[in-house]
Amino acid sequence: MKVGLFIPCYIDQLYPKVGIATYQLLKKLGCDVDYPQNQTCCGQPMANSGFSHLNSGCDQNFVNNFSEYDYIVGPSGSCVLHIKDHLQDQNNPEKAIHIRKHIYELTEFLTDILKVGNLNSKFPYKVGLHNSCHGQRGLGLSSMSERNLPTFSKVEDLLNQVEGLSLSRPKRNDECCGFGGTFCVFEEAVSVKMGKDRVAEHEDNDVDYITGADVSCLMHLEGILKRKGSKVKTIHIAEILNHE
Structure with a gap:
């Protein structure tokens, strides 16, 4: 199984430890992981701002970097969903379709493809879980409270x-944190x-992370926590699952 590691630009620039933890975790679980050096932004910020017609360069670059892998895996639900729903390349339509069908957010890849049942990881802390909208409602990582279905x-x-x-x-x-990409700017x-x-609900639960x-x-929640001097920290799930 050849896996192309997709690390979104903001993770590469601001949270590189998340990318490293994702790489190490996939290697531990037996994947042949490669990190394409020429990958850049997936184009989601432009699309969210109404400029999807300017995304052709990002799309072509993504196809050039990731079309030869069995699977593409990334630790960001929103970026993965953008590629899954919107990637296109008029010069290489079949390659674009292959990528859209084989790109996975990290947790769904571990659950649905690798079917992980034993991680051998340790993290002795009280942890609050935030369900992100893109992952929950776009990728189906968890059930939605507004629907009367099994959880x-x-x-x-x-x-x-x-x-x-x-x-x-x-x-x-499953309430939104308010980030919403460019929504937090406008x-x-x-x-x-x-x-x-x-943040208030997690603090009421006296969580460590x-x-x-x-x-x-x-990142949005981290900024609020730091500004109010809270003892609560944020940590991506890849860092927890990779922790020994």
């Missing part, structure tokens, strides 16, 4: 395999208020 969570299933970890869920388990006040509400499958949401 499930691929992220929780993985965290429950971690020795010593005590998992906590906020009362409003609607700053609303975005911050939503983030503060999320807040985790999730999307670094962008964690």
Whole structure:
């Protein structure tokens, strides 16, 4: 199984430890992992701002970098969803389709493809789980409270395999944190208020860390936590699953 590691640009620049943890975790689980050196932004920020017609360069570059792998895996649900739903290349349509059908967010890859049942990881802390909108409603990583269906969570299933970890869920388990990509720029006040509400529930649960499958949401919550001097920290799920 040849896996192409997709590390979104903001993770590469701001949270490289998440990329390293993802690489190490996939290697531990027996994957042949490669990191294409010429990968850049997937183009999601432009698309979110209404400029998807300018994305052809990003799309072509993505196809050039990732079309030869069996699977493409990334630790960011929103970026993975953007590629899955929007990647196109008029010069190489079959390659673009292959990528869209074989790109996975990390936790869904571990659950659905590798079917991981024993991670041999340890993280002796109380951890609050944040469900990101893109992962939950776009990729189907967990059930949605507004639908009367059996509950499930691929992220929780993985965290429950971690020795010593005590998992906590906020009362409003799948409420948006307010990040929303460019939403946090254009609607700053609303975005911050939503983030503060999320943080308050986790603090009420007296957690040590807040985790999730999307670094962008964690980045938003991290900024709010730091500004208020909270003892709670954020950590991406890849860092927990890779922790020994």
